[in-house]
Amino acid sequence: MENKSILLVEDDEDDVILMLRALKKNNIKNEIVVARDGVEALDYLFATGAYAGRNTAAMPAVVLLDLHLPKMDGIEVLRRLRADERTKLLAVVILTSSNEDSDKISGYALGANSYVRKPVDFNRFAQAVAQLGLYWLLLNESPPRTDPK
Amino acid sequence: MSTGLMPHGYCLLWSPGLLRLHVISDALIGLSYTTIPFTLAYFVRNRKDLPFSWMFLCFGLFIIACGATHYMEIWTLWVPSYWLSGFVKAVTAAASIPTAYLLVRLMPRALALPSPEQLLAANRKLGAEFAQRAKAEAKFQALLEAAPVAMVIVDPKGRIVIVNIQTEKLFGYRREELLGQTVEILIPGRYRSGHVGHRSHYFSSPRPRPMGAGLDLFGRRKDGSEFAVEISLSPLETEEETLVMSAIRDTTERKRGEDTLRDSKTRAEAAFEELEAFSYSVAHDLRAPLRKMDGFSQAVLDDYGDKLGPEGKDCLQRVRSASQNMAQLIDDLLSLSRVTRSEIHPEPVDLSAMAESIAADLRQSGPGREVQFVISPGLTASADAQLLADVLENLLSNAWKFTAGHSRARIEFGAVELQGLTSYFVRDDGAGFDPAFADKLFSPFQRLHKASEFPGSGIGLATVKRIIHRHGGRVWAESAVEKGAAFYFTLQAGRGDGGK
Numbered sequence: 001m002e003n004k005s006i007l008l009v010e011d012d013e014d015d016v017i018l019m020l021r022a023l024k025k026n027n028i029k030n031e032i033v034v035a036r037d038g039v040e041a042l043d044y045l046f047a048t049g050a051y052a053g054r055n056t057a058a059m060p061a062v063v064l065l066d067l068h069l070p071k072m073d074g075i076e077v078l079r080r081l082r083a084d085e086r087t088k089l090l091a092v093v094i095l096t097s098s099n100e101d102s103d104k105i106s107g108y109a110l111g112a113n114s115y116v117r118k119p120v121d122f123n124r125f126a127q128a129v130a131q132l133g134l135y136w137l138l139l140n141e142s143p144p145r146t147d148p149k
Numbered sequence: 150m151s152t153g154l155m156p157h158g159y160c161l162l163w164s165p166g167l168l169r170l171h172v173i174s175d176a177l178i179g180l181s182y183t184t185i186p187f188t189l190a191y192f193v194r195n196r197k198d199l200p201f202s203w204m205f206l207c208f209g210l211f212i213i214a215c216g217a218t219h220y221m222e223i224w225t226l227w228v229p230s231y232w233l234s235g236f237v238k239a240v241t242a243a244a245s246i247p248t249a250y251l252l253v254r255l256m257p258r259a260l261a262l263p264s265p266e267q268l269l270a271a272n273r274k275l276g277a278e279f280a281q282r283a284k285a286e287a288k289f290q291a292l293l294e295a296a297p298v299a300m301v302i303v304d305p306k307g308r309i310v311i312v313n314i315q316t317e318k319l320f321g322y323r324r325e326e327l328l329g330q331t332v333e334i335l336i337p338g339r340y341r342s343g344h345v346g347h348r349s350h351y352f353s354s355p356r357p358r359p360m361g362a363g364l365d366l367f368g369r370r371k372d373g374s375e376f377a378v379e380i381s382l383s384p385l386e387t388e389e390e391t392l393v394m395s396a397i398r399d400t401t402e403r404k405r406g407e408d409t410l411r412d413s414k415t416r417a418e419a420a421f422e423e424l425e426a427f428s429y430s431v432a433h434d435l436r437a438p439l440r441k442m443d444g445f446s447q448a449v450l451d452d453y454g455d456k457l458g459p460e461g462k463d464c465l466q467r468v469r470s471a472s473q474n475m476a477q478l479i480d481d482l483l484s485l486s487r488v489t490r491s492e493i494h495p496e497p498v499d500l501s502a503m504a505e506s507i508a509a510d511l512r513q514s515g516p517g518r519e520v521q522f523v524i525s526p527g528l529t530a531s532a533d534a535q536l537l538a539d540v541l542e543n544l545l546s547n548a549w550k551f552t553a554g555h556s557r558a559r560i561e562f563g564a565v566e567l568q569g570l571t572s573y574f575v576r577d578d579g580a581g582f583d584p585a586f587a588d589k590l591f592s593p594f595q596r597l598h599k600a601s602e603f604p605g606s607g608i609g610l611a612t613v614k615r616i617i618h619r620h621g622g623r624v625w626a627e628s629a630v631e632k633g634a635a636f637y638f639t640l641q642a643g644r645g646d647g648g649k
Contacts (some may be wrong), residue, residue, distance in 0.1 A: 012437065018444040025451070097436045100428075118438055120476035122469070123442035 004061035004137050005031040005102075009041040009077065011069050018122065019064070019129055026130030030137060033060065036079075038072030041065075042080060045087055059090055064134035065112075067096040067103060075106050082111045089143040091136055154229035161226075168226065175219040176418050182216025185209075199251045200262075204255060207248045214241035299397040305390055307331045307348050319369035321400060332395075337369045348393075355391060368397065377401050416629075421490075428486050435479050439607035443472040481609070485593065493533045495620075500528040500573065503541050504562040511549045519556065520549070525563035528573065536616045543609045544575040544636050551634065552579030570639045577634035582626075590626055613638070 010016050035041035043049035047056045069075035081087040093114040094107045102133045107115050161167040186209035218241050221234035293300050299316040309327050333341040348618040360380035368378040379400045385392040446465045508522040520532045552558030593611035617624040621641030628634035
C-alpha cells in the first residue's frame with residue numbers, strides 16, 4: 001500500500017491543510033502530492049513542465065479533484081484526463097463544495113468515479129477523506145498498468 | 150248664284166221670329182265652335198306633356214268644321230249656296246268619322262291613365278321611400294361617425310368618398326380636405342406607389358381581411374408625422390359600384406405596450422439567470438469558510454485540547470456548532486430557492502407508498518421509539534414526484550420530531566374531502582403548537598419552539614408551502630398545545646404554477 005500515492009488537486013490553502021490533517025489523523029502515510037491548479041495537476045500526471053522527467057508509470061492510486069480551480073477548472077482537467085490513454089482509467093474522485101446538479105451531471109458524464117461533497121463539519125470531513133483514501137488505496141483494485149511502448 | 154234653288158228663308162216663310170231664332174242660335178253655336186278649338190290649341194301648347202295631344206287637334210278640326218256648317222246655315226237662309234254648305238258638311242263628316250273612330254281606339258289607353266288620386270298616392274309613396282332612404286343613409290353616416298376607429302371609404306379609383314370624425318382626429322385633416330382626394334394622401338410617401346398596386350389587387354377579389362398581414366403599416370398625418378397603424382378592409386356593395394371600407398386603428402400605444410412587455414420579459418429572464426448564478430456561488434463560496442472555521446477549531450481542539458481546559462474546549466465547540474448551523478441554513482435556503490427555480494413535472498404519484506417509505510426510514514433512524522404509523526392506502530395524486538417527496542419528508546419528520554418527547558406516538562397520513570377538494574393531512578399526537586401563532590408557522594426562519602427543545606432551522610415548512618403553492622394548492626395547520634398537530638394540504642391537479 002505504501003507505494004501508492006494520492007494526488008490532491010486543490011487551490012485553497014486552508015482546505016489543503018485540513019485534508020492533510022484528516023489523512024494524517026487517520027494514519028494514512030502514503031505520499032500525498034498536492035497540485036494547486038489544473039495545469040500543475042496535468043503537468044504532474046503527464047510529466048511535463050515542472051514535473052518533466054517524472055516516471056509516468058507511477059500513477060497515483062486516486063486523484064482527489066476539486067472543481068473550483070484557477071486557470072483550468074476541475075471539469076476541464078477531468079476531460080483531459082479521460083481523453084488521454086495514459087490517464088483514461090485513472091480513479092478520480094470529485095471532492096468539492098458544490099451540490100449543484102449541473103456539476104454532478106457533468107462530473108459523472110465525463111467519467112468521474114465518484115462525487116463527494118465536502119461537509120462543513122470537520123470530523124465528518126476527515127472521516128470522508130479517510131474513507132475515500134482507505135477505499136481507493138486498500139480495497140479498490142486499480143486498473144492494470146499500461147506501460148507506454 | 151241663282152240656280153233656281155230657294156234660300157231657306159222661304160221654308161221659314163220669312164217669319165221674323167223664326168228667322169231671328171235660327172240666326173241667333175246658329176251664330177252662337179258658330180262662335181262657340183270657333184273659340185273652342187283655339188282654347189284646345191292653347192291647352193295643347195301649354196301642356197306639351199299630354200300623351201294624346203294629336204287627339205285634341207283632331208277634335209279641334211272637327212269642331213271648327215262643325216262651326217263652319219252652322220255659319221253656312223245662317224248664310225243659306227238668304228243665299229241658296231247649297232253646294233257650298235253641303236261641301237262644308239262633307240268636310241265636317243270627313244273630320245268627324247276618323248275622330249270618332251280614333252276616340253274608340255284611344256279609350257283603353259285613356260281609361261288606363263291614373264286618376265289624380267292615384268298620382269297623389271304614388272307621389273306620397275315615393276316621398277315616404279325617399280324619406281326612409283334618407284334616414285338609412287343618415288343612420289349609416291351616424292354609425293360611421295360613432296365608430297371608435299377611423300373609417301375611410303374609398304371608391305374603385307382610390308378616391309376617398311366618406312370619412313368619419315375619428316379619421317379627422319387621427320390624421321389631422323378636416324373632412325372637406327380629404328373627400329375626393331386619393332387615399333394615398335394618408336400614407337407616407339415611400340409607400341404610395343406600392344399602395345396603388347395593392348388597391349387594384351384588392352378590388353380584383355374584395356373580401357373582409359386585415360391589410361398588409363405581417364407587415365408594419367404607417368399612416369401619415371397632415372403635419373407630415375407618421376405613426377403605426379393597423380388596418381382592416383371590407384367591401385361595401387352599393388347599387389352603382391363596390392366601395393372599400395377601411396377601419397384604421399392607431400397602434401402606437403399597443404406597440405409600446407408590446408415593447409414594454411418584451412423588455413420586462415428580457416429583464417425577468419436576466420434576473421432569473423442572475424439568481425441561478427447567485428445560487429450556485431452561494432452553494433460554493435459561502436460554505437467554504439464555514440468548513441474552515443469548523444476544521445481549524447477542531448485542529449486546535451485536537452492539538453491543544455489538553456492545554457485549553459473545559460471552558461476553552463466548550464468555546465471552540467460552540468464555534469463549531471455555529472458553523473454547522475449556518476451550513477444547514479445555507480442548505481435550507483438553497484433548497485427553498487431551488488423549489489422556486491425548478492420546473493414542475495407532474496405525474497401520477499403514489500402518496501401512500503411514499504409515506505410508507507419515509508416512515509420506514511424514520512423508524513430505522515430511531516429504533517428505540519414506539520411510534521405507530523397509520524397510513525391510508527391507495528392515495529394518489531398528479532404532482533411533481535420529487536417535490537411531493539420533499540413535502541411528505543418534511544411533514545412526517547416534523548411529526549416524528551415533535552412526538553419525540555412522548556413515550557408513545559401516533560402519526561397518521563390520510564385524506565379528507567373538504568369543500569369538494571381532496572385535502573391530504575399528516576397528523577400527530579405530539580407537542581403541538583399554540584394556534585395563535587399558526588400564521589407564522591410557514592414563514593421562513595420563524596420558529597414556535599426553542600431550538601433546544603426541538604432542533605431545526607425553521608425553513609422546512611416555508612419550503613413545503615412554496616412547493617404546495619407551485620402546485621396551485623393550499624397548506625394550513627391546526628393544533629392545540631400538547632394535543633398534537635395536523636397539517637393539511639391540497640393539490641390542484643393540472644393548475645401547475647399557481648403561487649409565488
